[in-house]
Amino acid sequence: MENRQVPLKEKSIVFIGFMGVGKTTIGKLVAKKLYRDFVDIDVEIEKEFNMPVSQIFDEIGEQAFRQREKEIIIEQCRQKLRIISVGGGAFLQEEIRKECLSSCIVIFLDLSWESWKERISMIIDSRPVLKGKTIEEIEELFYKRQDVYSAHHSKIQTDHQEVEEVADYIVNSLKLAWELNE
Ligand SMILES: Nc1ncnc2c1ncn2[C@@H]1O[C@H](COP(=O)(O)OP(=O)(O)O)[C@@H](O)[C@H]1O
Ligand SMILES: O=C(O)C1=C[C@@H](OP(=O)(O)O)[C@@H](O)[C@H](O)C1
Numbered sequence: 001m002e003n004r005q006v007p008l009k010e011k012s013i014v015f016i017g018f019m020g021v022g023k024t025t026i027g028k029l030v031a032k033k034l035y036r037d038f039v040d041i042d043v044e045i046e047k048e049f050n051m052p053v054s055q056i057f058d059e060i061g062e063q064a065f066r067q068r069e070k071e072i073i074i075e076q077c078r079q080k081l082r083i084i085s086v087g088g089g090a091f092l093q094e095e096i097r098k099e100c101l102s103s104c105i106v107i108f109l110d111l112s113w114e115s116w117k118e119r120i121s122m123i124i125d126s127r128p129v130l131k132g133k134t135i136e137e138i139e140e141l142f143y144k145r146q147d148v149y150s151a152h153h154s155k156i157q158t159d160h161q162e163v164e165e166v167a168d169y170i171v172n173s174l175k176l177a178w179e180l181n182e
């Protein structure tokens with residue numbers, strides 16, 4: 001389905017940002033508050049391969065993961081009324097960026113490096129891209145990736161904010177934008 005003529009209120013919403021910023025957690029919460037279906041692209045890929053992302057990287061390879069990531073995101077973006085959380089590496093692919101930006105509302109969840117660093121122990125084991133890297137190398141990747149996240153419709157600064165607060169702010173902002181667009 002071509003999604004470009006879809007009214008703003010019905011457009012799917014895509015969450016982007018670096019690993020661990022809260023795309024999965026906040027996306028799920030926003031979906032619940034808006035009574036919309038939630039899709040986490042990593043979870044969809046894990047279901048297909050029947051193994052966690054880190055095992056897919058080890059046993060099948062990152063390239064196969066990126067290929068399915070692209071296909072599933074494009075498929076999901078063309079649906080209406082979805083809340084979609086993509087992996088932090090998805091926007092490195094131009095085709096994904098273009099599709100998300102043309103079909104959906106793209107929300108960038110921003111977090112400072114200082115705040116992000118405090119979360120590292122929670123995510124390091126499940127993110128193969130971080131495995132074996134020094135903190136300096138991760139910091140370099142963090143800043144390098146910010147370039148691709150600059151392609152978005154809306155940015156939310158999440159430092160020192162609880163997930164509920166961030167989700168409520170997003171829901172209220174969306175409702176306001178929808179009202180103004182009516
Ligand atoms: N605003 C927040 N404040 C504190 N912890 C958070 C916040 N958002 C997410 N987290 C925690 O950070 C970790 C990574 O969150 P997750 O939603 O998986 O991020 P992503 O999908 O962007 O990789 C989880 O343990 C989650 O509970
Ligand atoms: O940034 C990346 O390259 C990745 C981010 C992960 O998703 P989260 O951003 O949800 O952690 C997951 O897709 C995979 O481990 C690769």
Ligand SMILES: [Mg+2]
Pocket residue numbers: 023024025040042085086087
């Ligand atoms: Mg996630």
